[in-house]
Amino acid sequence: MFDKEAVIKLCNDLSKNTLMTTLEIEYIDAGEDFLTAKMPVNPRVHQPMGLLHGGASVALAESVGSAASIMFVNPEKQEVRGIEISANHLRSKREGTVYATARIIHKGRSLHLWEIRIVDEEDRLISLCKLTNMVLPRKS
Template sequence: MSIWKTPLVLADINKFNENTICSLLGIEITEIGSDYLVATMPVDQRHHQPMGILHGGASVVLAETVGSVAATMANAPGYYAVGLDINANHIRGVSSGVVTARATAVHIGRSTQVWNIAITNEQGKAVCESRLTMSVLKSPNA
């Protein structure tokens, strides 16, 4: 059974993210499951910190992006979600390739949502584990 109350399609999500930090970093939503959402991000010089590895902030942008889109889809029509808190544990360095983020719900409530985001490298090894808490608000036009 799907958790999505406001289902979206990949093309629409990625179009909505054009001309944002997502396009700047190459973040793309790539898969919608019945209870998870997946996004990818390349790792190149745009994403590096001075030591030549993936900047932790870029991982957090990826995590917040996939978690925020998931939260939007899990909301009933007429509601939206904004970030309250995010944390990230950086586990493994990556200097090139593609990282993949998978968001799964920990809690989908009336006023808050909590999402777990696991970011892995191309070999499926953990790069970052993040937790995102969202506030659910009623749209002013609803």
């Protein structure tokens, strides 16, 4: 049985003292085939022109897509590694919050393919990303 609160807690706990902490990424929702996180848009994630940095958007997308793959593996026996990410940045953002939702496109034994939509508070599409994760046996 899917435990939404446990998934959100696990993802937030795993993120402590990482890039996700630095970028203030917080996991806020989960379902059997998706995971959502939010990130504030402020000078910490701006590029020199005062806009959301594309790299910060990609970091958000990879974070939520990689964490989402954890829902489909046994973390005691398997690890997840992002092996490819692509992003199309469609709208700029100066302040507020962005929300990234990863939805599974392909769930194989060794590869997971995710679509990550990053939207603003009004559900306007900011970036559309695709992430491929490899599932590996956990090394002792």
